[in-house]
Amino acid sequence: MDRIARILEFLEKQPKDNFLRHALALEYTKLDKDAEAKALFLDILTESPDYVGSYYHLGKLLEKLGETNAAIEWYEKGMAAAKTAKDQHAYNELQAAYEDLAY
Numbered sequence: 262m263d264r265i266a267r268i269l270e271f272l273e274k275q276p277k278d279n280f281l282r283h284a285l286a287l288e289y290t291k292l293d294k295d296a297e298a299k300a301l302f303l304d305i306l307t308e309s310p311d312y313v314g315s316y317y318h319l320g321k322l323l324e325k326l327g328e329t330n331a332a333i334e335w336y337e338k339g340m341a342a343a344k345t346a347k348d349q350h351a352y353n354e355l356q357a358a359y360e361d362l363a364y
Contacts, residue, residue: 283312286298302322314351336355340352340356
């Protein structure tokens with residue numbers, strides 16, 4: 262069974278599990294299923310804005326799609342969420358991605 266099928270099987274039992282949804286979105290990005298990945302990341306961050314790990318990946322996906330302004334906005338939101346969570350590592354990654362794109 263492939264990774265996506267396994268993750269989907271787990272999601273049937275736990276449909277709102279952010280770790281699983283994030284993992285599925287990452288698998289979709291590997292297969293260039295960008296619309297599916299974007300929808301998952303947006304769902305995660307809309308429902309759980311404190312799920313800091315998804316901001317970076319959503320921003321990178323938006324960059325890939327040429328949605329620069331949206332990527333910048335999500336990096337900014339991610340930096341705020343990381344600061345609130347006191348997650349300095351995530352904050353630094355988001356800040357670096359933001360600065361690479363914004364300046």
